[in-house]
Amino acid sequence: MPIIGIESSAHTFGVGIVENGRILSNEKSVYPIGNSGMIPIKVAEFHKKSADEVILRSLERADVRLKDISGIGYTMGPGIGPCLKVGMSKAKAMANELNVDIVPLNHGMAHVEIAKRLSNMRDPLALYVSGGNSQILKLDSERRHYLVLGETFDIGVGNMLDSFARKMGLDPAWGSSVAKTATGGRYIKLPYTVKGMDFAFAGLMTKAVELSERNSKKDVSFSLQETAFAMLCEATERALLLTKSREFCVCGGVAQSERLRVMLGSVAKEHKIKFGAAPNEFNADNGAMIALLAERVLKRGYGVKVEDCDYMQRYRINDVEYLAD
Amino acid sequence: MRLLSQGAEAEIYTIRFIGNKVAAKVRGRKKYRVEELDTELREGRTRREARCMERAHRAGVPVPRLVACSRFTLYFEILEGVVLKDLESIPEGVPREIGRVLAKLHDAGMIHGDFTTANLMLAENGLNIIDFGLSEITKSVEGRAIDLLLIKRSLGKGYPSLEQSYVKSCSEGDVVVSKLKEIEKRGRYQIRTIT
Numbered sequence: 001m002p003i004i005g006i007e008s009s010a011h012t013f014g015v016g017i018v019e020n021g022r023i024l025s026n027e028k029s030v031y032p033i034g035n036s037g038m039i040p041i042k043v044a045e046f047h048k049k050s051a052d053e054v055i056l057r058s059l060e061r062a063d064v065r066l067k068d069i070s071g072i073g074y075t076m077g078p079g080i081g082p083c084l085k086v087g088m089s090k091a092k093a094m095a096n097e098l099n100v101d102i103v104p105l106n107h108g109m110a111h112v113e114i115a116k117r118l119s120n121m122r123d124p125l126a127l128y129v130s131g132g133n134s135q136i137l138k139l140d141s142e143r144r145h146y147l148v149l150g151e152t153f154d155i156g157v158g159n160m161l162d163s164f165a166r167k168m169g170l171d172p173a174w175g176s177s178v179a180k181t182a183t184g185g186r187y188i189k190l191p192y193t194v195k196g197m198d199f200a201f202a203g204l205m206t207k208a209v210e211l212s213e214r215n216s217k218k219d220v221s222f223s224l225q226e227t228a229f230a231m232l233c234e235a236t237e238r239a240l241l242l243t244k245s246r247e248f249c250v251c252g253g254v255a256q257s258e259r260l261r262v263m264l265g266s267v268a269k270e271h272k273i274k275f276g277a278a279p280n281e282f283n284a285d286n287g288a289m290i291a292l293l294a295e296r297v298l299k300r301g302y303g304v305k306v307e308d309c310d311y312m313q314r315y316r317i318n319d320v321e322y323l324a325d
Numbered sequence: 326m327r328l329l330s331q332g333a334e335a336e337i338y339t340i341r342f343i344g345n346k347v348a349a350k351v352r353g354r355k356k357y358r359v360e361e362l363d364t365e366l367r368e369g370r371t372r373r374e375a376r377c378m379e380r381a382h383r384a385g386v387p388v389p390r391l392v393a394c395s396r397f398t399l400y401f402e403i404l405e406g407v408v409l410k411d412l413e414s415i416p417e418g419v420p421r422e423i424g425r426v427l428a429k430l431h432d433a434g435m436i437h438g439d440f441t442t443a444n445l446m447l448a449e450n451g452l453n454i455i456d457f458g459l460s461e462i463t464k465s466v467e468g469r470a471i472d473l474l475l476i477k478r479s480l481g482k483g484y485p486s487l488e489q490s491y492v493k494s495c496s497e498g499d500v501v502v503s504k505l506k507e508i509e510k511r512g513r514y515q516i517r518t519i520t
Contacts, residue, residue: 187359187361187362189361189362189365192362192366196439196459226358226359226362227362230357230358230359230362233355233357233358234333234334234355237333237334238333238334240333241331241332241333242333262357263357263358264357266356266357267357270356
């Protein structure tokens with residue numbers, strides 16, 4: 001029986017359909033960020049307009065009829081309040097109409113879950129890197145909760161790259177443009193901040209912007225990306241050895257970066273640890289990851305009443321019980 | 326030459342050095358980072374660690390003696406002993422001694438950065454502090470409080486004599502302990518420290 005997942009925590013309104021762990025469809029509409037970043041209310045308006053169309057597209061691609069959907073999952077948080085609310089409202093309306101189970105889910109947990117499933121891992125250490133989040137995660141020994149072993153002291157690495165792209169006037173203003181600009185650049189020294197398994201990015205970006213007045217965009221983009229990713233690699237390497245992990249995956253929007261995956265792969269290889277990531281369409285925010293996690297959680301009977309559904313802007317992964325297996 | 330331990334940042338070997346058996350801590354090349362950054366980090370950290378070990382020694386903190394230092398490698402004497410982490414129970418008098426040596430270290434204008442039972446060794450000459458890989462020369466009260474927090478957490482509950490002897494021996498002990506209380510209230514550290 002197919003399960004539908006709705007994701008709307010930030011710029012992406014995503015709808016995925018999953019059946020028995022197989023992804024049948026993964027459709028999305030993405031708010032055009034332009035050079036003003038995300039204005040919450042505008043993004044929410046955009047999602048409201050495209051929601052029905054994306055749901056229909058996802059059903060068609062999966063070749064599933066709406067009335068055959070047997071369960072619904074949606075992103076409860078963390079994310080941008082007005083955006084989360086749009087996804088939740090759609091999910092609740094659908095649950096009422098179809099009279100099926102519904103479950104609110106943690107966004108980060110869904111990111112890790114899909115990376116784990118698609119790279120055939122059971123209990124990996126996970127580096128979760130996106131716009132708003134940058135965390136090193138591992139399930140505790142009883143596999144009931146995620147532990148945050150390390151994380152950013154200030155902003156997420158994706159947010160840092162996006163803001164930098166905007167300040168440099170790159171188009172489109174996000175991380176992949178920084179990567180493109182960085183090709184063939186030269187290294188310039190930038191602040192490097194790793195404290196144990198934690199790291200910080202705000203100072204790095206400020207300095208990079210400052211240096212861009214005297215250096216080429218190419219060199220600064222290159223150095224910014226190399227420094228930020230090296231910080232993530234060092235913190236992750238420490239966590240891998242500390243937890244004696246044998247498997248390791250990267251997930252979240254920034255996991256789309258080819259360069260980051262190459263660097264992390266090199267860390268894993270050095271310690272003979274298995275490394276993996278999901279294909280890129282499942283690293284960016286997407287509905288399939290929500291559907292995948294929802295199916296596992298619903299199968300174990302953890303659906304909730306529609307009237308008890310809510311959303312939360314701040315919803316830390318280590319505060320959530322892990323119910324997927 | 327024998328590999329003694331493999332860390333995230335460095336490998337420690339036992340080697341013969343001008344006739345003596347010493348430990349060599351090598352910060353090897355990390356292929357994932359660009360060469361300039363890699364060199365800069367490894368060189369800077371090796372130098373900083375050497376400086377911290379020397380400063381601690383000069384202040385009378387028991388540490389392994391540094392024998393030599395090259396670009397990416399530290400050579401220091403091998404201590405025969407057991408780290409507190411591997412002991413069934415903490416011998417009497419040791420918590421007080423921990424407080425005393427930590428106070429001495431802080432008064433020398435530095436912090437350890439990873440002050441846990443894994444980095445305290447009971448040897449013939451008494452309690453030694455080892456692994457200065459994350460040490461810094463700084464008078465930061467927060468840094469000092471975190472040293473204290475880490476050792477309290479890794480020892481587990483009890484051992485009030487540690488804090489007492491720290492306050493008694495350290496010139497700014499009171500300030501550090503009140504900072505520690507503040508940090509403990511932040512709570513985050515409770516969830517995130519794995520032991």
